[in-house]
Amino acid sequence: MPNAKVLEAKKATVSALSEQIKGATAGVFVDYKGITVAQDTELRREFREAGVDYTVVKNTLTRLAARECGYDFDEILNGTTAFAVATGDPIAPARIVSQFVKKNKVLAIKGGFVEGKAVSVDELNAFGELTSKNDLVAQVLGTLLAPISSLAFVLDQIRIQKEGPAAEAAAE
Numbered sequence: 001m002p003n004a005k006v007l008e009a010k011k012a013t014v015s016a017l018s019e020q021i022k023g024a025t026a027g028v029f030v031d032y033k034g035i036t037v038a039q040d041t042e043l044r045r046e047f048r049e050a051g052v053d054y055t056v057v058k059n060t061l062t063r064l065a066a067r068e069c070g071y072d073f074d075e076i077l078n079g080t081t082a083f084a085v086a087t088g089d090p091i092a093p094a095r096i097v098s099q100f101v102k103k104n105k106v107l108a109i110k111g112g113f114v115e116g117k118a119v120s121v122d123e124l125n126a127f128g129e130l131t132s133k134n135d136l137v138a139q140v141l142g143t144l145l146a147p148i149s150s151l152a153f154v155l156d157q158i159r160i161q162k163e164g165p166a167a168e169a170a171a172e
Helices: 004-022 037-050 059-068 092-104 121-129 133-171
Strands: 026-031 052-056 082-086 108-114 117-119
Touching: 004 059, 026 092, 037 052, 037 092, 052 092, 082 092, 092 108, 092 121, 108 121, 117 121
Parallel strands: none
Antiparallel strands: 026 082, 026 108, 052 082, 108 117
């Protein structure tokens, strides 16, 4: 039987994990077996830059926290498990892990959740192929600005053509 201090510490950990899961837009469970320290440092840096929390978690405590939030991750919470959770961009954890797996051939996505719904490994890998929200916004804005830019270019060419060679000679 664990002593009272250890039990209270575990309850606090479960409560903190539960709050983290409830406040998250997405979370990904990763099998980190075989990763080197340098690779782990690089992965943690990428997560930090994207605003994603990444921690190694105890399976039993995570299982209890997930149950409090209405998830059943019993099948995936075994072996070495790390947890990447985001409160902002919901595809960021899956995208970062997918890119890291392609680059380094280590790690494996076990499962996770996105916006309150448990998702499979295949779905998370598909999310990993998507571009980030900021990139999508930039593409839309570029598409909206393209006609205006083209119009400005055409009008400038018409102005240059009407002014003719005399304006060019005067400018030189």
